[in-house]
Amino acid sequence: MVRKQFEVVQRGIAQKQCGAYRTVSLNAALLLAGMLPLDLRVREVASLYEAKKGVSLRKLSGREVERMAPALEAPHPAERMSLEFISLHDQETLDRNSEHEIRIFTDGSRIEGKVGAALSLWRGGTETLTRKLALPVYSTVYQAELLALCEATRIASKTKATSFGVYSDSKAALQTIVNHGCLHPLAVETRRNIKSMSLQGKVFTLHWIKAHAGLEGNERADHLAKEAAVGSKKRPDYDLCPVSHVRRTIRMETLEVWNHRYATGSTASTTKIFFPDAVTAYRMIRKIVPRGTTTQFMTGHGGFSEYLTRFRCKEDPSCQCEPGVPENVAHLILQCPINFLSRDPFREQEEVKGAPLEKSRQLCDVWFRSYQLLKLEFDSSAAILFLFQPS
Ligand SMILES: [Zn+2]
Structure with a gap:
């Protein structure tokens, strides 16, 4: 009802x-x-x-399902510590921000449809620890990036050092972490870890670095994340x-x-000639945006003799090609000898100056002929897509 x-x-x-x-x-x-x-x-x-x-x-x-943390669990605004991340655009800013006792590079990656995350921990010029994290196929790279950052804070909390620099190439993940209004469960945990470290007197600095800029630690984390995605057979480390x-x-x-x-x-019998399947049509229709004449053709409700006769706007439903043969969309596409064999479609389109009804019919004819030709090679939906894509 x-x-x-x-x-x-x-x-x-x-x-x-x-x-x-x-x-x-x-x-x-x-x-x-x-x-x-x-x-x-x-x-x-x-x-x-x-x-x-x-x-x-x-x-x-x-x-x-991954749910946002309840607002009540977030710290009171007065207790929030101010958080920010430093963007490292060039070598100079990078050098200035590399003086931490421990540097942790994080990355998340999707490869072959699988998702993984990884960390690479450096003390001075040597890598001292790596960690690979697996995520299920339905996860997003954003989740992987956040997980890696969160894991970095977990590791840092347990490590005896006083200054940590964390480097990620995901601006979205870093922004989520520094924004106290965002209650993503991983961001909430990350912020909690950073706060408890700062209470212990540890310095924990977040940095954004450009991906694939040839930075050793970043390349390493990227490589590990890909390995974590592809090679993992273990249970996922995060599966929300x-x-x-x-x-x-x-x-x-x-x-x-x-x-x-x-x-x-x-x-919708005429529409089904063009779009036999509503799922495919739904994906394509926004690229085509049918209007006016195109719609007339795709519905069969328009300047066609058969339709006009049905609604008493015309007396004879026949097509010009042969008396007694009704002029409808199926006939025009599949059978009519006048409408798809005899005219040059593009010249025709330029020259149409007649009455609106006649004009629309001729324009449609152009489309139909192209459609007919394409239909030989593709299924109807693919043909339509091809036809209406702006060149
Ligand atoms: Zn005909």
């Missing part, structure tokens, strides 16, 4: 979005407007909210599921339901 009401509201909006006739069905209008059915969107938002609150989702097969992954999983589920509705629905 509620879904019906959603559909009434959304159909009109979707039609306007793609410039479709008001007779176009909900299924076709949504697909061409690149919109998801409203009831499914509502369900998506609800699922995401629940996942963030810790309700386990069937699709995530029991994985725990990032919200981005949850969002993607929920979206996949929505698209599956939407596709089933679209494919099994009795409407």
Whole structure:
């Protein structure tokens, strides 16, 4: 019942979005407007909210979602220590900031779809300790970078030295750590560790360095992180599921339901010639942005004799090519001899000066001929994408 009401509201909006006739069905209008059915969107938002609150989702097969730490656990604003990181852009600033007793280089990496993080600890000019950390495939590199930084503070807390310099090439991760408003669980732990070290009189300085700038420690951490990603068979060191992954999983589920509705629905038969699959269409439609004439073609609701006769705007549904053969989109693409064999499409496009109806028909004809040619080599969706990509 509620879904019906959603559909009434959304159909009109979707039609306007793609410039479709008001007779176009909900299924076709949504697909061409690149919109998801409203009831499914509502369900998506609800699922995401629940996942963030810790309700386990069937699709995530029991994985725990990474949740922001409760604000109450964060230190009172008066007790926050001021944190910042130093950006090292050139060799000179780098040399000036390399005088720490212990330098720790951290990095996170994704390679072959796998994620890893690593640390390389230096005392003077020698590497004295390395650590590789494994993360599950659904993790993000950002998580890996944060994990490496957090691990650096854990190691530093246990090490007998008084001055530590930590070097990361991830600005995003460093910014998360110095921003007290951000309650990412790894950032919260990192800040807590840094604070307790400072209470013990240890100096812990964060630095940002440019990735792949040939810095020995950084290259080493990068190499180790890649090894950690590829070679790891052990249990992950950190396995909380990032919200981005949850969002993607929920979206996949929505698209599956939407596709089933679209494919099994009795409407949108012309649109299905172009887009047999709603999942692929959803990815492509934003690149094409169909409007006006293109939409007429992709819906079959436009200046076609058969359609016009159906709505009593014309008396004869026949195509120009042969009396008795209805002029519709399928005929124009697949059979009509006049509309896809006899004219030069590009010259034609320039010369169209006729009535709007005739003009739209001729323009569509151009597309159709190209479509027909491409259809021989690709499946229909790929052909459409190719056709409408700006050159
Ligand atoms: Zn014809």
